[in-house]
Amino acid sequence: xxxxxxxxxxxxxxxxxxxxxxxxxxxxxxxxxxxxxxxxxxxxxxxxxxxxxxxxxxxxxxxxxxxxxxxxxxxxxxxxxxxxxxxxxxxxxxxxxxxxxxxxxxxxxxxxxxxxxxxxxxxxxxxxxxxxxxxxxxxxxxxxxxxxxxxxxxxxxxxxxxxxxxxxxxxxxxxxxxxxxxxxxxxxxxxxxxxxxxxxxxxxxxxxxxxxxxxxxxxxxxxxxxxxxxxxxxxxxxxxxxxxxxxxxxxxxxxxxxxxxxxxxxxxxxxxxxxxxxxxxxxxxxxxxxxxxxxxxxxxxxxxxxxxxxxxx
Amino acid sequence: xxxxxxxxxxxxxxxxxxxxxxxxxxxxxxxxxxxxxxxxxxxxxxxxxxxxxxxxxxxxxxxxxxxxxxxxxxxxxxxxxxxxxxxxxxxxxxxxxxxxxxxxxxxxxxxxxxxxxxxxxxxxxxxxxxxxxxxxxxxxxxxxxxxxxxxxxxxxxxxxxxxxxxxxxxxxxxxxxxxxxxxxxxxxxxxxxxxxxxxxxxxxxxxxxxxxxxxxxxxxxxxxxxxxxxxxxxxxxxxxxxxxxxxxxxxxxxxxxxxxxxxxxxxxxxxxxxxxxxxxxxxxxxxxxxxxxxxxxx
Numbered sequence: 001x002x003x004x005x006x007x008x009x010x011x012x013x014x015x016x017x018x019x020x021x022x023x024x025x026x027x028x029x030x031x032x033x034x035x036x037x038x039x040x041x042x043x044x045x046x047x048x049x050x051x052x053x054x055x056x057x058x059x060x061x062x063x064x065x066x067x068x069x070x071x072x073x074x075x076x077x078x079x080x081x082x083x084x085x086x087x088x089x090x091x092x093x094x095x096x097x098x099x100x101x102x103x104x105x106x107x108x109x110x111x112x113x114x115x116x117x118x119x120x121x122x123x124x125x126x127x128x129x130x131x132x133x134x135x136x137x138x139x140x141x142x143x144x145x146x147x148x149x150x151x152x153x154x155x156x157x158x159x160x161x162x163x164x165x166x167x168x169x170x171x172x173x174x175x176x177x178x179x180x181x182x183x184x185x186x187x188x189x190x191x192x193x194x195x196x197x198x199x200x201x202x203x204x205x206x207x208x209x210x211x212x213x214x215x216x217x218x219x220x221x222x223x224x225x226x227x228x229x230x231x232x233x234x235x236x237x238x239x240x241x242x243x244x245x246x247x248x249x250x251x252x253x254x255x256x257x258x259x260x261x262x263x264x265x266x267x268x269x270x271x272x273x274x275x276x277x278x279x280x281x282x283x284x285x286x287x288x289x290x291x292x293x294x295x296x297x298x299x300x301x302x303x304x305x306x307x308x309x310x311x312x313x
Numbered sequence: 314x315x316x317x318x319x320x321x322x323x324x325x326x327x328x329x330x331x332x333x334x335x336x337x338x339x340x341x342x343x344x345x346x347x348x349x350x351x352x353x354x355x356x357x358x359x360x361x362x363x364x365x366x367x368x369x370x371x372x373x374x375x376x377x378x379x380x381x382x383x384x385x386x387x388x389x390x391x392x393x394x395x396x397x398x399x400x401x402x403x404x405x406x407x408x409x410x411x412x413x414x415x416x417x418x419x420x421x422x423x424x425x426x427x428x429x430x431x432x433x434x435x436x437x438x439x440x441x442x443x444x445x446x447x448x449x450x451x452x453x454x455x456x457x458x459x460x461x462x463x464x465x466x467x468x469x470x471x472x473x474x475x476x477x478x479x480x481x482x483x484x485x486x487x488x489x490x491x492x493x494x495x496x497x498x499x500x501x502x503x504x505x506x507x508x509x510x511x512x513x514x515x516x517x518x519x520x521x522x523x524x525x526x527x528x529x530x531x532x533x534x535x536x537x538x539x540x541x542x543x544x545x546x547x548x549x550x551x552x553x554x555x556x557x558x559x560x561x562x563x564x565x566x567x568x569x570x571x572x573x574x575x576x577x578x579x580x581x582x583x584x585x586x587x588x589x590x591x592x593x594x595x596x597x598x599x600x601x602x603x604x605x606x607x608x609x610x611x
Contacts, residue, residue: 135544
């Protein structure tokens with residue numbers, strides 16, 4: 001791909017290229033610029049990730065940004081820190097139920113919405129987009145106001161018993177966004193799905209449930225799986241909604257990291273941040289691997305990227 | 314939700330009643346969540362935005378427009394947000410368009426891998442990736458330090474609007490690239506070749522063929538990055554040290570610091586209005602002059 005021509009597609013264009021080049025001497029420069037630009041953007045995207053990982057290996061005992069040599073010691077310290085351990089546990093306590101509920105609700109709704117009238121579907125569509133598009137901070141604060149007002153009302157109604165903020169409020173708020181996400185992913189899959197198999201199954205007098213289990217569900221599985229994984233990572237990484245719906249004792253990792261950034265990070269924070277980054281990256285890579293294997297078996301091509309970009313259609 | 318039964322329902326064995334019940338059960342949890350955690354919170358802040366601050370903070374019922382008037386009397390956070398989101402959108406466009414073009418037309422076999430590499434950081438710890446820029450700009454071993462050393466004067470990027478700008482472009486770039494890529498990939502390459510065969514130069518072809526056809530993706534991408542940038546809270550809080558005051562920062566401080574819920578609610582409602590105007594413009598633009606067709610924002 002090195003020297004002159006545009007390697008677009010097919011020999012037809014290629015055979016004509018030399019002549020073209022005489023006319024358009026900018027061709028080479030433009031092509032080279034495109035490649036340089038793309039490389040630079042990917043460097044821009046991954047540089048911060050590399051930098052965080054690098055600083056986590058800093059042997060410094062005082063200033064985080066003063067390089068004092070390479071050492072993995074902060075990982076050991078972070079892993080042995082009971083406070084950090086409790087934040088990790090909290091993060092899982094929130095992320096896992098959230099991912100399960102959101103995947104279940106989103107998938108169910110995607111299937112149900114195929115069977116409802118146009119008006120109901122439009123209303124759902126509108127709400128789905130609202131939940132995804134309204135800035136996170138607005139959702140977070142209005143949810144906070146709703147919870148606080150409801151809890152006040154319950155307190156005055158029962159005369160003293162006030163429900164508090166905690167895991168349940170975080171999960172409830174996360175499930176909203178993630179249900180919409182799963183719903184969009186599964187619906188995109190449903191709309192591109194080949195319906196002939198389903199019809200064949202019904203023609204052969206298979207009842208609805210076996211048809212669903214044997215035909216529809218396997219085809220939806222990649223989207224459901226991607227939805228589960230993205231819901232999990234969203235919840236695991238989320239700061240904005242979590243911070244306004246959490247209570248005492250339900251601090252998750254992102255809250256800890258944001259607090260550390262405001263108060264001053266320690267090398268330990270960098271180690272925790274690195275482990276979080278690597279964990280999320282590993283989850284996404286695992287997702288891609290599972291989808292790839294699934295594709296090879298089924299002879300389809302779908303990737304996390306494909307499933308997500310399918311949305312843009 | 315009553316009558317209609319589409320494809321699968323038509324064949325369902327249990328008759329219409331059971332089928333309708335199943336349908337309701339399927340959409341029930343999501344409907345519940347949308348009602349209780351989306352419609353209700355937005356409705357409550359809409360109501361609160363007309364109230365007054367209770368003496369010990371929070372909300373006291375009233376019907377006044379003071380909160381909205383106040384918002385226009387002190388518009389700085391919104392102006393800052395507007396400038397930052399505008400600049401960020403242009404930044405994403407300048408970086409994203411050539412990238413999307415490369416991915417759509419030049420990437421060849423590596424296309425899927427490159428797109429995956431674009432998606433992955435987007436789903437990975439927004440907070441940590443933002444924080445990373447503090448490290449990159451740091452004044453000991455980072456860019457601030459290196460530039461200060463080289464130029465002989467103190468250079469400070471951290472805590473400035475420029476750092477916030479880099480942060481938002483970095484954070485939202487993929488949202489610009491996806492729709493651009495999708496439109497450019499569907500672009501009919503034969504038109505480009507025809508244009509070149511007819512003697513049009515590279516620039517003329519880009520301006521008259523590629524750009525107009527990529528316009529829907531370009532507008533979608535711009536809307537997708539502009540809206541969250543307008544409401545961005547984390548990036549200015551971290552990279553701007555909280556000193557570059559944007560709409561999101563004002564929103565949070567009126568709720569948490571001033572404990573003035575009605576004022577905060579008005580700010581939230583205003584942000585939603587800005588968002589709706591933006592989307593209305595988008596829908597008008599996409600459907601302009603053609604048959605109504607299904608459009609999606611995401």
